[in-house]
Amino acid sequence: MLTYTIRRLLIAIPTLLFISLVIFLILEMAPGDPLADQPLTVPPEVREKMRAALGLDQPAWVRYLLWLKQFFWTEPLHLVDSLFGTAFADPTGRIVSWQFRAPAMDIIWQRLPQTLWVVGLAYVVGVVIAVPIGIISAYRQYSWFDNLGTFVSMVGFSVPTFFTGVVLIIVFAVNLHWFPSIYDTTLKVTDWESFLKQARQMVMPVTVLALFNASQISRFMRASMLDNLQQDYVRTARAKGMSEKVVVLRHVLRNSLIPVVTVIALGIPTIFGGAIITEQVFKVNGLGQLLITAIYANDLPMVQTLTFIFAALTVLFNLIADVLYGVLDPRIRYD
Amino acid sequence: MPDGASPVLDVKGLKTVFRTRGGEVHAVNSVSFDLKPGELLGVVGESGSGKSVTMMSLIGLLPSPPADVRAGEVLFGGTDLLRCPQDHLRAVRGGEIGFIFQDPMTSLNPVFTVGFQIMEPLRKHMGMDKAAARKRAQELLELVGIPDARRRLDDFPHQFSGGMRQRVMIAIALACDPKVLIADEPTTALDVTIQAQILELVRELRRKLGMAIVWITHDLGVIAGIADRVIVMYGGQIVEQAPVKDLFHRPRHPYTRALLKTIPSVRGEREAKLNVIEGQPPILIAAPTACSFRARCPHAFDRCARENPARRPVGPGHDVACFWDPAPEASDA
Numbered sequence A: 001m002l003t004y005t006i007r008r009l010l011i012a013i014p015t016l017l018f019i020s021l022v023i024f025l026i027l028e029m030a031p032g033d034p035l036a037d038q039p040l041t042v043p044p045e046v047r048e049k050m051r052a053a054l055g056l057d058q059p060a061w062v063r064y065l066l067w068l069k070q071f072f073w074t075e076p077l078h079l080v081d082s083l084f085g086t087a088f089a090d091p092t093g094r095i096v097s098w099q100f101r102a103p104a105m106d107i108i109w110q111r112l113p114q115t116l117w118v119v120g121l122a123y124v125v126g127v128v129i130a131v132p133i134g135i136i137s138a139y140r141q142y143s144w145f146d147n148l149g150t151f152v153s154m155v156g157f158s159v160p161t162f163f164t165g166v167v168l169i170i171v172f173a174v175n176l177h178w179f180p181s182i183y184d185t186t187l188k189v190t191d192w193e194s195f196l197k198q199a200r201q202m203v204m205p206v207t208v209l210a211l212f213n214a215s216q217i218s219r220f221m222r223a224s225m226l227d228n229l230q231q232d233y234v235r236t237a238r239a240k241g242m243s244e245k246v247v248v249l250r251h252v253l254r255n256s257l258i259p260v261v262t263v264i265a266l267g268i269p270t271i272f273g274g275a276i277i278t279e280q281v282f283k284v285n286g287l288g289q290l291l292i293t294a295i296y297a298n299d300l301p302m303v304q305t306l307t308f309i310f311a312a313l314t315v316l317f318n319l320i321a322d323v324l325y326g327v328l329d330p331r332i333r334y335d
Numbered sequence B: 001m002p003d004g005a006s007p008v009l010d011v012k013g014l015k016t017v018f019r020t021r022g023g024e025v026h027a028v029n030s031v032s033f034d035l036k037p038g039e040l041l042g043v044v045g046e047s048g049s050g051k052s053v054t055m056m057s058l059i060g061l062l063p064s065p066p067a068d069v070r071a072g073e074v075l076f077g078g079t080d081l082l083r084c085p086q087d088h089l090r091a092v093r094g095g096e097i098g099f100i101f102q103d104p105m106t107s108l109n110p111v112f113t114v115g116f117q118i119m120e121p122l123r124k125h126m127g128m129d130k131a132a133a134r135k136r137a138q139e140l141l142e143l144v145g146i147p148d149a150r151r152r153l154d155d156f157p158h159q160f161s162g163g164m165r166q167r168v169m170i171a172i173a174l175a176c177d178p179k180v181l182i183a184d185e186p187t188t189a190l191d192v193t194i195q196a197q198i199l200e201l202v203r204e205l206r207r208k209l210g211m212a213i214v215w216i217t218h219d220l221g222v223i224a225g226i227a228d229r230v231i232v233m234y235g236g237q238i239v240e241q242a243p244v245k246d247l248f249h250r251p252r253h254p255y256t257r258a259l260l261k262t263i264p265s266v267r268g269e270r271e272a273k274l275n276v277i278e279g280q281p282p283i284l285i286a287a288p289t290a291c292s293f294r295a296r297c298p299h300a301f302d303r304c305a306r307e308n309p310a311r312r313p314v315g316p317g318h319d320v321a322c323f324w325d326p327a328p329e330a331s332d333a
């Protein structure tokens, strides 16, 4: 297992380099000029200087290598510096967002908590409600509970989050005034009062996303349980006189969780992608929104960095899912 | 196996129906039989004749729905297992009645160690603590002839061969010293040589432990070697019951006779399947009102279409559900 993990990590390096190159080339080919926002009255020579200041006078391959150096060398060093108070990194060599005129990573760190709180919490809530629902639905297949669950998850899965989001806003924020319609990112939780306020503004976005996540995961859980409930070993467990609780929650569940855990792990990188649409709808100032605004502003370093981080997380969690599979299923031996 | 001993298991008028979309399937129709202490009862019949459903009905192993055990009595240790509380039934299952299934490759839970799976019933039914259960599990593995038992307790099912897994299943079934062991085609999925080894093991265990055994098979050759008494099932009914010698020397039911003809001359050939009898098994969509074998029976006559024959005695411990009487010389064949 260890050698397998190490081998996979080593293979991930060329994969990630390739991904970063592809992202770079796509952004390079994309139309759009980072100086498009500048007034037309700016004289051409000044414009050239501005381009040079952004490094745009360099050939593409130089800019790509520069980004690589910044991302894989300067930024990690900077992270070390900020953690241990050292001074290894060259402060001028960091990836700078054109739009914010500040280091891209600093902005990302700033936005990360919003995304983690809203999207991450929604994921956790989704998983926590999906697993028991999936178990009960499968065990009581075609009962009213199962039918209701099937209906709700069909709705939750097929109705887009921007729609459910807007519906919730209209009903609960505009009409009932239960929750604020706009997420206040500047809110700091300092006391009970502000905590309640934070909780209240999180309710709707978390609900929308949790419903979506739970719909998907509960279906997986149900299908996996149904698969396993048919298996011969279940009959063996019953023939041994085990109680239904043990049969279902020990024998069947332990097997059913294997694929579900994998699916859950594979879904985690999408948290960081920050449910772009939901963040837009509720005006949550997270990573998803950061990416969107960066794209609008032609902020190439930011887009490149964010996209690459999402890609790296996807690769990482793929690996984690595979390793988990091996840990959970004794039949899988990687070495 | 004294003839007069009161049975450990007494099944009367068992009826099991499956509710399916296409209507009801009458899988088991008024099946009655008993099992004496220490006896080995063979159950034969082609695939789909209701052998498994009968045995699983006894101890409530059929999922309901679709199964519905509609009538009958299963007397075991003074209680009717069809009407007793679930708790009692669970204590009987795995405690006093052990079960072995056909496919050892899928009958063990892939994610738990073999030791854990043997220890489960020990801890539940015998109230053993972990250490005692583990010690007993090791003894059981030794008993069923698995070498290096102590180390193998921590192995997972996939680390065992098919034959070894069936030995593990036997160890599980025997864990709590059951009075009855029900083996549902335990060797069908195995190679011939492994099959012979398992048979030998069961023979030996029976000598050592003295439990009664119900051995389901569709291989009459196997039955001849180990059974004391045989019941023959067809279309969800018992069509003949006889001591093993009688069955082979004086078979009465035309179906049994046909079965005996299908035993290959060289023993142990895997082709010894029963479905080489011409014709199809009956479709069990309604409770029978005529003899269900009549479409395939060479001796059928008009009465067979009007009535479903009841079992009638034809010799000591020998009964048959058929209206036809073979000519005296034929019956000695």
Ligand SMILES: Nc1ncnc2c1ncn2[C@@H]1O[C@H](COP(=O)(O)OP(=O)(O)O)[C@@H](O)[C@H]1O
Pocket: B018, B020, B025, B027, B045, B046, B047, B048, B049, B050, B051, B052, B053, B054, B066, B284
């Ligand atoms: N789950 C089920 N649903 C409907 N019919 C079933 C089901 N299980 C078994 N049966 C029917 O019960 C009959 C007896 O099956 P079974 O006892 O498994 O036969 P066998 O003698 O081969 O063990 C078969 O005809 C089969 O069609």
Ligand code: SF4
Pocket: B253, B254, B255, B291, B292, B293, B294, B295, B297, B298, B299, B300, B301, B304, B309, B321, B322, B323, B324
């Ligand atoms: S009752 Fe009639 S049809 Fe049925 S087995 Fe006997 S002779 Fe054949």
Ligand SMILES: [Mg+2]
Pocket: B051, B052, B053, B184, B185
């Ligand atoms: Mg069967």
